[in-house]
Amino acid sequence: MTSSIQKNLASKNAEYASKFTKGNLALPPAKHYLILTCMDARIDPAAAFGIDLGDAHVIRNAGGSARDALRSIIISQQLLGTKEIVLIKHTGCGMLTFSNDDAHSLVKKNLGPSAAAEIATLDFLPFTNLDNAIKGDVDYLKRSAAVPGDVVISGWAYEVQTGTARQIV
Amino acid sequence: MTSSIQKNLASKNAEYASKFTKGNLALPPAKHYLILTCMDARIDPAAAFGIDLGDAHVIRNAGGSARDALRSIIISQQLLGTKEIVLIKHTGCGMLTFSNDDAHSLVKKNLGPSAAAEIATLDFLPFTNLDNAIKGDVDYLKRSAAVPGDVVISGWAYEVQTGTARQIV
Numbered sequence A, B: 001m002t003s004s005i006q007k008n009l010a011s012k013n014a015e016y017a018s019k020f021t022k023g024n025l026a027l028p029p030a031k032h033y034l035i036l037t038c039m040d041a042r043i044d045p046a047a048a049f050g051i052d053l054g055d056a057h058v059i060r061n062a063g064g065s066a067r068d069a070l071r072s073i074i075i076s077q078q079l080l081g082t083k084e085i086v087l088i089k090h091t092g093c094g095m096l097t098f099s100n101d102d103a104h105s106l107v108k109k110n111l112g113p114s115a116a117a118e119i120a121t122l123d124f125l126p127f128t129n130l131d132n133a134i135k136g137d138v139d140y141l142k143r144s145a146a147v148p149g150d151v152v153i154s155g156w157a158y159e160v161q162t163g164t165a166r167q168i169v
Helices: A004-018 A045-049 A070-079 A100-111 A113-118 A130-143 B004-018 B045-049 B070-079 B100-111 B113-118 B130-143
Strands: A033-038 A056-061 A084-090 A152-159 A164-167 B033-038 B056-061 B084-090 B152-159 B164-167
Touching: A004 B045, A004 B084, A004 B152, A004 B164, A033 A045, A033 A070, A045 A056, A045 A084, A045 B004, A045 B045, A056 A070, A070 B100, A084 A130, A084 B004, A100 A113, A100 B070, A130 A152, A152 B004, A164 B004, B033 B045, B033 B070, B045 B056, B045 B084, B056 B070, B084 B130, B100 B113, B130 B152
Parallel strands: A033 A056, A033 A084, A084 A152, B033 B056, B033 B084, B084 B152
Antiparallel strands: A056 B056, A152 A164, B152 B164
16 A cells, blocks of 8 residues: 555655756765754755755654664764764754653553553653753763764754754854 | 864855845744655755755654654644655665664663663664655555545655655555
């Protein structure tokens, strides 16, 4: 069975591929940086943050969490040569709306005890203040022994209401 | 100090924000699905996979790993109502080029013993065959008790040389 979402992907992709001209880009990002941001549906990193195809790694997870992204960041830096991290969290983030206890209770209620047991030790990494979360994640990356000391790291807040990115740190 | 990458972001974002008209989108994805793909610089998910702003969560990590993304997937489904997963890995992926041992050795060599100790238990989640990795991750998600049984899951291979997405499962 093909879902309407799969059909949309196939038809939009066929259109994209028919006009595709950038098949010779190198594996390592040309501008040697990575963007770490949230999975939020209201963010289009390429358009909003001016990333041309081939220029940067883009890591996205719930909340734009640096801890969650550490594996990818190490691979990006040690195997593919990126030297700068741009961390962008955003206003109206879902991670501001629940606690770890809320999420674990919801999984138990909706999915049952075996699901709850499977993720018993999972930290959902919610946060309560946007600017503090940005500063905290930049600090975490600066303190991590797995991130070289000369990597440039900045932290930004993106406003989903206006499309504006504001540098915090 | 402002880097050239930060300056580029600020100027491109100012242009984006000046034309921004979609400030009223809801937090939950309008089309109730999530895309999970790789952080690779050669992938622009919105353009290549036909995602309009506000329609879908986009999770990206090194390799488009389902295991690595589980926290984000649970949040997407249980707190923000998504019902379908589209997993897209790609040709020429960096994850095909090294082993866990290679990555741990590189961290120790480049960053020293304290970095190696900090990430001693980290699984870098490399893989050796693209189609098998796609099938394996779809299977992992279908077996996970934390992913509801009625969630629609498909797996795709994206060709960075041609811009074409091919459904595998």
